[in-house]
Amino acid sequence: MNLERLRLDAVLSLLQRAGYAVPDREGVTQEAYIQALLDGLCELSSTDSLTGLLNRRSFLWTLEQELDRVARGGEYALLLAVDIDHFKRVNDTHGHAVGDEVIRMVAQTLQRCVRPMDTVARIGGEEFCIACPNCSPSYAPVVAERVRRAVAETPVAWAPGQTLAVTVSCGGALATPWIRGMVSDWLERADRQLYRAKREGRNRVCLEAVQAAEVSAEEKGLLLGWGPADSLMMDKRDHA
Ligand SMILES: Nc1nc2c(ncn2[C@@H]2O[C@H](COP(=O)(O)OP(=O)(O)OP(=O)(O)O)[C@@H](O)[C@H]2O)c(=O)[nH]1
Numbered sequence: 681m682n683l684e685r686l687r688l689d690a691v692l693s694l695l696q697r698a699g700y701a702v703p704d705r706e707g708v709t710q711e712a713y714i715q716a717l718l719d720g721l722c723e724l725s726s727t728d729s730l731t732g733l734l735n736r737r738s739f740l741w742t743l744e745q746e747l748d749r750v751a752r753g754g755e756y757a758l759l760l761a762v763d764i765d766h767f768k769r770v771n772d773t774h775g776h777a778v779g780d781e782v783i784r785m786v787a788q789t790l791q792r793c794v795r796p797m798d799t800v801a802r803i804g805g806e807e808f809c810i811a812c813p814n815c816s817p818s819y820a821p822v823v824a825e826r827v828r829r830a831v832a833e834t835p836v837a838w839a840p841g842q843t844l845a846v847t848v849s850c851g852g853a854l855a856t857p858w859i860r861g862m863v864s865d866w867l868e869r870a871d872r873q874l875y876r877a878k879r880e881g882r883n884r885v886c887l888e889a890v891q892a893a894e895v896s897a898e899e900k901g902l903l904l905g906w907g908p909a910d911s912l913m914m915d916k917r918d919h920a
Pocket residue numbers: 730763764765766767768769771775776777778779780783804805806878882
C-alpha cells in the first residue's frame with residue numbers, strides 16, 4: 681500500500697490536537713502506523729473528551745449488547761441515570777471552568793464506586809448513565825444508593841483550600857431476564873425515575889418498581905435459538 685495516496689493529514693491533525701501520541705511514520709511498519717491511527721480514531725469517537733468516560737454513542741451500543749445478554753442470560757441488569765443537582769448554579773456562581781472540574785470529579789467518583797464490569801458514561805452536559813450487568817432487584821437499591829452517597833461524601837476541590845459540596849439524583853430501571861427490550865425504552869424508564877428523584881427533592885434515588893414478567897419456556901427457547909424439543913426439555917426442568 682502506498683501511504684502517500686491516502687489523505688491522512690486531517691486524521692493526523694485531529695489526533696494530534698486531541699493529544700494522541702501518533703507514532704513516527706518512519707519508525708514503524710505501515711501496518712503498525714495505520715493501526716495506531718485507527719486505534720486513535722476509535723478511541724476519539726467513543727469517549728467523552730472532558731471526562732474520558734464512554735460517550736453517548738458508545739454507551740447506546742453497550743446497552744444494546746447488555747439487552748441481548750439479559751434476553752438470553754436470565755440475569756437482571758440495572759440502568760442508572762445520574763444527574764448533578766442544581767448544576768447551573770455552579771456555573772453561574774463559579775464559572776464554566778469550575779463547572780467542568782465538577783463534571784470531571786463526579787465522573788471519577790462514579791467510576792470509582794462501581795464494579796469493573798459496570799459501564800459509566802457521560803451522556804449529556806451534567807448527566808451520566810451507569811449500566812450494571814447481573815444486578816438483582818434486591819441489589820439495585822444498594823448500588824444506586826452507593827452511587828448517590830459516594831458523590832455526596834466527596835466534596836470537589838476547585839481551588840487550593842476551596843471545596844464545593846455536590847449531590848446527584850439517581851433514577852433506575854431494571855431490564856428483565858428473558859425479555860429483549862429496547863434501548864430507548866430502557867433509557868426513558870430510568871429517566872422517568874430520575875425526574876421523579878428531582879421532583880421529590882434531589883440528592884435521592886428513585887427506582888422503578890420491578891415488573892413481573894411471564895415468559896414461557898418456548899419463548900426462552902426462541903431467544904436461545906433452540907428447537908421445540910429443547911424448549912420442551914426446558915419446560916420440564918422449569919417445572920421440576
Ligand atoms: N461547565 C459546564 N456546564 C455545562 C456543560 N454542559 C451543560 N452545562 C450546563 O449545565 C446546566 C444544566 O442546568 P439545568 O439543566 O437547568 O439543571 P440544573 O441546574 O443541574 O438543575 P437540576 O437538574 O434541576 O437539579 C446548564 O447551565 C448548562 O449550560 C459542560 O460541559 N460544562
